[in-house]
Amino acid sequence: MGKLLKYDFIYLKKTSKFIIFPAVAIIFAILSPLTARYMNELLKFLMTESGPIISLPDPTVLDSYIQYIGNLYEIFLIVIIFIGVGMFMRDKNKGLLPLILSKPIHRVKYLLSKLTSLSILLLGTLVISGVIFSYYTYFLFEEVDLLIVLNTTLLYFLYILFILSVAMFLSVFTKSYASASILTFIIYIVTNIIGGFQKWGLDYLPGRISQRISEVVIGVVDPQTMIITILVTIVLSGLLLFFSIKKFNQYDI
Amino acid sequence: MNAITVKNLTKSYQGLIVLKNLNLEIKKGEVYGFIGKNGAGKTTTINLILSLIHKDSGDIIVDNELILFTNQHYKSKIGYVPDVPVFPSYMTAKDYLIYTLEMFSSNVNFDEKIDEVLTFVSLDNNKKKISSYSRGMKQRLAIAQALIHDPEILIMDEPTSALDPIGRADVMNIILKLKGKKTIFYSTHILDDVEKVCDRIGILNEGELILEESIENLQEEFSTRNIYVQTKNNLDVLKEKLPTLSSVKAYRLEQKGVGIKLSDDATPNDLLKDLVALDIEIIEFRQVRPSVEEIFIKETNNGKTS
Numbered sequence: 001m002g003k004l005l006k007y008d009f010i011y012l013k014k015t016s017k018f019i020i021f022p023a024v025a026i027i028f029a030i031l032s033p034l035t036a037r038y039m040n041e042l043l044k045f046l047m048t049e050s051g052p053i054i055s056l057p058d059p060t061v062l063d064s065y066i067q068y069i070g071n072l073y074e075i076f077l078i079v080i081i082f083i084g085v086g087m088f089m090r091d092k093n094k095g096l097l098p099l100i101l102s103k104p105i106h107r108v109k110y111l112l113s114k115l116t117s118l119s120i121l122l123l124g125t126l127v128i129s130g131v132i133f134s135y136y137t138y139f140l141f142e143e144v145d146l147l148i149v150l151n152t153t154l155l156y157f158l159y160i161l162f163i164l165s166v167a168m169f170l171s172v173f174t175k176s177y178a179s180a181s182i183l184t185f186i187i188y189i190v191t192n193i194i195g196g197f198q199k200w201g202l203d204y205l206p207g208r209i210s211q212r213i214s215e216v217v218i219g220v221v222d223p224q225t226m227i228i229t230i231l232v233t234i235v236l237s238g239l240l241l242f243f244s245i246k247k248f249n250q251y252d253i
Numbered sequence: 254m255n256a257i258t259v260k261n262l263t264k265s266y267q268g269l270i271v272l273k274n275l276n277l278e279i280k281k282g283e284v285y286g287f288i289g290k291n292g293a294g295k296t297t298t299i300n301l302i303l304s305l306i307h308k309d310s311g312d313i314i315v316d317n318e319l320i321l322f323t324n325q326h327y328k329s330k331i332g333y334v335p336d337v338p339v340f341p342s343y344m345t346a347k348d349y350l351i352y353t354l355e356m357f358s359s360n361v362n363f364d365e366k367i368d369e370v371l372t373f374v375s376l377d378n379n380k381k382k383i384s385s386y387s388r389g390m391k392q393r394l395a396i397a398q399a400l401i402h403d404p405e406i407l408i409m410d411e412p413t414s415a416l417d418p419i420g421r422a423d424v425m426n427i428i429l430k431l432k433g434k435k436t437i438f439y440s441t442h443i444l445d446d447v448e449k450v451c452d453r454i455g456i457l458n459e460g461e462l463i464l465e466e467s468i469e470n471l472q473e474e475f476s477t478r479n480i481y482v483q484t485k486n487n488l489d490v491l492k493e494k495l496p497t498l499s500s501v502k503a504y505r506l507e508q509k510g511v512g513i514k515l516s517d518d519a520t521p522n523d524l525l526k527d528l529v530a531l532d533i534e535i536i537e538f539r540q541v542r543p544s545v546e547e548i549f550i551k552e553t554n555n556g557k558t559s
Contacts, residue, residue, distance in 0.1 A: 003355050003356060006355075007352055007355075011341070011343075014343040014344075015343065094339055095337070095339040096339050096340070096341065097305075098300075098303075098305055098333075098335055099333070099335060099338060099339065099340070099395075099398070101303075101304075101305055102303050102305065102328065102331070102333035102335075103328060103353065103356040103357060104325035104326060104328040104329055104356065104357065104358075105325065105356060106323075106325055249323075250307070252266075252300075252305070252306035252307060253300065253305040253306060
């Protein structure tokens with residue numbers, strides 16, 4: 001699979017994904033602590049003298065963490081969805097598959113290579129942006145808990161893996177880029193909505209990871225529910241991967 | 254010895270049978286023309302040989318190895334040229350050939366082999382990205398990537414169908430250069446090309462192989478009892494004398510000569526003797542052989558010539 005990975009990385013490099021992902025994440029890594037630190041000053045500046053007087057609490061380092069995670073959860077994930085689906089569907093939609101699979105390339109390895117290369121790029125991106133975020137947070141708030149940054153990064157990466165598994169599954173099962181990306185986006189939204197319900201076991205689903213990240217940030221982690229959410233997310237991602245591979249093996253090109 | 258053997262191969266799509274118990278034997282070293290109308294099942298057969306699609310039943314044997322769908326090893330023996338090849342737009346020809354060699358785990362000297370193959374297909378010294386290539390150049394690159402790992406078998410799926418006459422001639426010249434060096438399984442519906450390069454042909458019609466023979470034997474088998482004669486004599490003389498000959502059933506004056514249909518029990522020799530006896534000075538005397546196109550039309554229309 002090493003050779004396939006090499007060429008998937010070349011694809012990511014040549015099509016600027018190596019720049020896009022880190023650029024977007026680094027922008028958030030810099031802007032999040034800045035926004036958290038100076039939001040109050042900005043609001044005070046915008047308030048008129050005659051307007052109502054609102055008392056705002058002093059910003060803390062927790063605001064920086066929450067701002068960063070919030071940004072990654074929204075805009076960055078949407079970028080991942082649309083680029084991820086594109087990567088999985090490109091060969092199929094552009095007619096590259098017949099020539100690729102006429103070579104001695106195993107279909108399972110082909111699919112796993114795409115998922116692995118994108119995951120490695122995103123993990124690297126998160127590590128770089130996490131380091132930059134930690135530096136700026138320390139610079140502006142004079143404190144940073146690296147363990148919190150590490151734990152939230154890993155939890156967020158787990159959620160990315162789940163979304164990439166959804167994207168791969170839908171790319172294999174649907175025929176067009178538009179349908180696969182829109183359906184992945186809808187599942188992302190629905191997953192987050194379901195994650196808001198705290199009954200019937202729904203709070204163990206992957207959509208609950210954002211809540212678990214907040215628990216890590218404010219230091220009220222319940223180890224049991226955390227482990228169950230992580231396991232459920234891993235199992236669901238694994239199942240999506242299994243069915244993607246099964247379908248792709250049956251696929252007539 | 255067969256390079257490819259196909260036994261009772263059947264494939265259907267959503268209940269529609271596109272290949273019905275197809276049997277093929279492609280001998281090592283020959284150029285086999287696989288011809289048929291659009292939708293006859295040519296590409297389906299090729300896709301099945303390459304394990305790009307699943308068969309319903311039947312066996313495919315490549316170089317004495319029974320092919321299973323998950324088997325990848327046998328693909329090292331095959332080079333594949335699709336009808337409309339698509340390459341990653343960000344690569345150059347050299348990039349793509351390096352990629353191909355790596356995927357085939359080739360141990361050759363990459364630079365030497367790439368130079369050799371690019372020269373062979375006249376794409377040497379081309380450093381442009383593939384996205385800027387013409388269709389003909391892309392087709393030549395498709396041939397280069399099919400040859401780069403030195404396979405025993407070359408499978409070409411209508412390689413000239415999307416090309417202009419110059420591109421088509423380039424590709425045909427490459428195939429002619431490969432003739433005798435590789436086993437070539439060549440699918441097409443351009444029948445002029447078949448006559449130029451193929452040793453044997455198989456005609457596929459609605460998923461069934463309706464004819465398989467060498468071109469020479471086919472022309473012999475389908476030869477009409479027509480003789481073309483060109484003489485020094487005035488055509489009016491021929492027009493006057495031919496109806497009197499017992500060996501002539503019918504005739505048609507053409508621009509320079511005359512096309513003669515032999516009577517049922519006459520041989521070309523009888524006609525020649527009759528013409529000589531009439532003091533007709535013959536410049537050309539030849540049996541009219543049917544083209545592959547005529548045979549194809551006759552066979553696929555169930556004997557109703559258009």
